[in-house]
Amino acid sequence: MLAMQMSDSILINGSFNGAISALDRGFSYGDGVFRTVKVVHGLPEHWPVHYQKLVKDCSAIGIVCPSAEVLINDFEQLFSMEELVAVAKIIITRGEGERGYNPPAITNPMRVMIKSSLPNYPQHHFDEGVSLHLCETRVGHQPKLAGVKHLNRLENVLARMEWHDPKIADGLMLDIANNVIECTAANIFARYDNVLMTPQLDQCGVAGVTRKQIMARAHTLLLKTAVETMDLKQLLSADEVIICNSLFGVWQVRQLENKKWFKQDLAINLRKILHS
Amino acid sequence: MLAMQMSDSILINGSFNGAISALDRGFSYGDGVFRTVKVVHGLPEHWPVHYQKLVKDCSAIGIVCPSAEVLINDFEQLFSMEELVAVAKIIITRGEGERGYNPPAITNPMRVMIKSSLPNYPQHHFDEGVSLHLCETRVGHQPKLAGVKHLNRLENVLARMEWHDPKIADGLMLDIANNVIECTAANIFARYDNVLMTPQLDQCGVAGVTRKQIMARAHTLLLKTAVETMDLKQLLSADEVIICNSLFGVWQVRQLENKKWFKQDLAINLRKILHS
Numbered sequence: 001m002l003a004m005q006m007s008d009s010i011l012i013n014g015s016f017n018g019a020i021s022a023l024d025r026g027f028s029y030g031d032g033v034f035r036t037v038k039v040v041h042g043l044p045e046h047w048p049v050h051y052q053k054l055v056k057d058c059s060a061i062g063i064v065c066p067s068a069e070v071l072i073n074d075f076e077q078l079f080s081m082e083e084l085v086a087v088a089k090i091i092i093t094r095g096e097g098e099r100g101y102n103p104p105a106i107t108n109p110m111r112v113m114i115k116s117s118l119p120n121y122p123q124h125h126f127d128e129g130v131s132l133h134l135c136e137t138r139v140g141h142q143p144k145l146a147g148v149k150h151l152n153r154l155e156n157v158l159a160r161m162e163w164h165d166p167k168i169a170d171g172l173m174l175d176i177a178n179n180v181i182e183c184t185a186a187n188i189f190a191r192y193d194n195v196l197m198t199p200q201l202d203q204c205g206v207a208g209v210t211r212k213q214i215m216a217r218a219h220t221l222l223l224k225t226a227v228e229t230m231d232l233k234q235l236l237s238a239d240e241v242i243i244c245n246s247l248f249g250v251w252q253v254r255q256l257e258n259k260k261w262f263k264q265d266l267a268i269n270l271r272k273i274l275h276s
Numbered sequence: 277m278l279a280m281q282m283s284d285s286i287l288i289n290g291s292f293n294g295a296i297s298a299l300d301r302g303f304s305y306g307d308g309v310f311r312t313v314k315v316v317h318g319l320p321e322h323w324p325v326h327y328q329k330l331v332k333d334c335s336a337i338g339i340v341c342p343s344a345e346v347l348i349n350d351f352e353q354l355f356s357m358e359e360l361v362a363v364a365k366i367i368i369t370r371g372e373g374e375r376g377y378n379p380p381a382i383t384n385p386m387r388v389m390i391k392s393s394l395p396n397y398p399q400h401h402f403d404e405g406v407s408l409h410l411c412e413t414r415v416g417h418q419p420k421l422a423g424v425k426h427l428n429r430l431e432n433v434l435a436r437m438e439w440h441d442p443k444i445a446d447g448l449m450l451d452i453a454n455n456v457i458e459c460t461a462a463n464i465f466a467r468y469d470n471v472l473m474t475p476q477l478d479q480c481g482v483a484g485v486t487r488k489q490i491m492a493r494a495h496t497l498l499l500k501t502a503v504e505t506m507d508l509k510q511l512l513s514a515d516e517v518i519i520c521n522s523l524f525g526v527w528q529v530r531q532l533e534n535k536k537w538f539k540q541d542l543a544i545n546l547r548k549i550l551h552s
Contacts, residue, residue, distance in 0.1 A: 010298045020296040020303060022286045022388050027296060028367075029429035030306030036375070061430065062437060089375055091304075094433075099312070099365055099392050101429065101436035101460050112298050116375050140480075141452050142416035144434055152428035153305035153377065154337065157370075158420055160377035161338060176417050184377050204416075 009115040011074050024110055026093025029101065030151035032110075033057040034091045035209075038118070038247055042081040044088060046246070049209045053149070054090065060148045063094050063109050074113040087247060089114040091151070121248050129252035129263065130169030130243070132183065134232075135159040139175045139182075139204040147207035156184045170243060172235075172256060175204050180230045186245040187211035188253075190230065190238035191266055196223040197238075199230050210244040210274070217273045240266040249274060285391040287350050300386055302369025305377065306427035308386075309333040310367045311485075314394065314523055318357040320364060322522070325485045329425070330366065336424045339370050339385050350389040363523060365390040367427070397524050405528035405539065406445030406519070408459065410508075411435040415451045415458070415480040423483035432460045446519060448511075448532060451480050456506045462521040463487035464529075466506065466514035467542055472499040473514075475506050486520040486550070493549045516542040525550060 012018025025031035035054050038045040051068050058065035071090065079086060091112040097104050137159035145152070159171050170183035180199050182188055187208045189198045196218050201207045215225045235241065240261060241253035252267035254260060288294025301307035311330050314321045327344050334341035347366065355362060367388040373380050413435040421428070435447050446459035456475050458464055463484045465474045472494050477483045491501045511517065516537060517529035528543035530536060 007298075012298060020298050020300075022283075022288060022296050022367075022390060024296075024303070025433075027300070027303045028310075028427070029433050030427055031430060031433050034304075061434065087375065091298075099363065099390070100395070101432045103433070103437065114298060114375070119376070137420055138418070140416035140418035142414070142431065144413055145430060150430055151304070151306055152430045154307060154421060154426055154428045155418065156377045157301075157305050157307050157379070158337065161379065 009078070011078055011113045013111055014070065014074055014077070020112070021096050021110075023096045023098070024093055025095060025097045025103070026091065026110065026151055028097070030153070031061070031103075032063065032091060032093030032151045033061065033149055034089060034151060035149065036246055037088045037090065039075065039079050039086045039088050039115075040084070042075070042079040042083060044075055046209055046213060049212060050246070053209055053212075054092065057148045057150065058092055058109075060145070061094075061150060062103075063092060063107070065092060066109065066111050071111070071113070074111070078113055078115045085118050087116045087118055089116065093151070118247060125169055125248070125251050129254035129261075129267065131167060131255040132243070132253055133163040133165075133168045133171040134257050135162055135171040135173045135184070137162065137173065139173050141176060141203040143203055146204050147201045149206045149208070160184045169251060174232060177203075178231055180232060180235045181205040183243050186243040188235075188241065188243050189214065190235050191223070191240040191242075192238055194223055195226055197226045197228050197230065200227050208245060210246050210249070213274055214244060214250075214270055217276075218270075220273050220276070221269050240264045242267045242270060244270070285354070287354055287389045289387055290346065290350055290353070296388070297372050297386075299372045299374070300369055301371065301373045301379070302367065302386065302427055304373070306429070307337070307379075308339065308367060308369030308427045309337065309425055310365060310427060311425065312522055313364045313366065315351065315355050315362045315364050315391075316360070318351070318355045318359060320351055322485060322489060325488060326522070329485050329488075330368065333424045333426065334368055334385075336421070337370075337426060338379075339368060339383070341368060342385065342387050347387070347389070350387070354389055354391045361394050363392045363394055365392065369427070394523060401445055401524070401527050405530035405537075405543065407443060407531040408519070408529055409439040409441075409444045409447040410533050411438055411447040411449045411460070413438065413449065415449050417452060417479040419479055422480050423477045425482045425484075436460045445527060450508060453479075454507055456508060456511045457481040459519050462519040464511075464517065464519050465490065466511050467499070467516040468514055470499055471502055473502045473504050473506065476503050484521060486522050486525070489550055490520060490526075490546055493552075494546075496549050496552070497545050516540050518543045518546060520546070
């Protein structure tokens with residue numbers, strides 16, 4: 001079952017000579033969780049919040065999360081202070097198992113950390129805002145996994161396959177009940193006057209770390225926050241819409257289907273408070 | 277990204293020295309499909325139906341399935357005529373990709389074939405029938421993936437983790453609309469007089485090969501077949517209930533929750549027609 005991994009950008013269980021087993025339950029069933037973290041000068045940004053979320057997501061599917069020390073050691077092996085910015089993807093799986101859904105009585109969780117470059121985002125996504133595609137692929141309901149960033153991501157893959165126009169920054173996903181949930185790789189907020197609203201994610205969706213940070217800090221912009229069920233019509237009637245994730249931070253949404261929003265400052269202001 | 281696999285029971289892209297990449301999209305997102313096939317004296321049982329289903333499932337998520345010849349060659353490498361019975365698990369993924377949900381412009385699908393022993397099923401499951409657990413974990417709706425045996429199987433894992441009693445053969449899963457769908461690793465049929473009914477799987481569930489074979493051959497037992505939406509109450513009022521998959525074939529259900537069924541012959545008769 002052992003395999004040799006030949007790459008200086010991938011750590012498997014802390015080793016450059018580690019292995020992904022064909023019997024790993026992450027591979028067999030998507031039985032695991034992951035995080036994508038921006039790494040600035042060797043240091044993972046917003047690490048305490050990311051680690052807290054990783055522990056919570058592992059716990060949601062009954063995996064014991066590796067200690068923060070173990071992961072910090074992985075960061076130190078893979079990243080250096082000299083690098084301005086890079087991306088770490090952390091994957092934690094339930095580890096190897098025999099064929100069949102039943103996990104072994106004793107599991108050995110497996111961890112992978114993969115280093116990659118920060119995507120070459122167009123500068124005008126930051127300066128002018130972005131256009132979104134409205135995805136036909138819906139997010140299914142599964143309350144037991146709602147909010148969790150697990151490895152069962154075929155819905156996101158199918159949704160992302162719907163458009164090829166590079167001018168489209170992301171795709172908005174509704175759920176099977178026609179509620180607005182998220183983008184394929186970002187959370188979404190809509191502002192109505194002084195209320196910053198984000199979709200309820202108790203049936204599906206991924207509750208991301210940047211979404212959490214924005215909710216915790218919006219009051220510094222004199223904005224109240226609300227987590228609500230929201231349909232497409234409600235979203236389209238918002239004064240402003242932004243999307244967010246851990247890599248690009250915050251982008252102003254300027255267009256969705258036929259709806260256009262004027263250039264406004266919510267994304268700029270949220271970016272500031274995320275780094276204050 | 278290359279890795280050496282050290283096992284004589286695992287073929288990766290046709291090679292015993294193959295590799296599971298940490299960047300494989302099967303591992304990253306569950307972006308792939310699989311099959312479990314019984315292999316008798318080196319030959320995969322019901323192979324044409326299995327291969328047809330594999331092609332269909334690959335197609336549902338936009339993967340080009342390897343040719344039958346390629347897979348037959350894998351079987352020949354891994355199994356021998358001298359072996360009475362064994363199990364082949366075939367996994368097809370979209371192959372490697374950069375970080376992010378968007379598949380690469382050119383994909384190289386990856387295939388894995390894993391050989392394992394047939395589970396040591398208790399003989400009384402065949403002779404006397406089985407008890408089922410009623411799972412609390414529901415199957416979410418996702419019409420785009422309904423019926424497909426893809427690698428996003430966390431729901432089955434969570435459902436299978438609900439019981440530890442080895443006397444329970446499988447768990448019955450309802451969907452989020454309270455309809456009967458399947459067991460964690462089997463399809464289900466209910467007989468009402470001369471009608472053999474199985475749940476509609478247009479919103480979720482896996483439409484297995486044994487289910488298909490039973491539907492195609494039930495007429496030889498003078499049974500009509502029907503695919504219907506079915507709730508738990510309807511299931512519990514059936515004259516007989518059976519579950520089926522490619523490994524154990526067919527088992528008579530004798531108990532689910534407080535409901536008990538008398539010993540009857542449907543499973544025995546279906547087993548016969550599957551091998552006629």
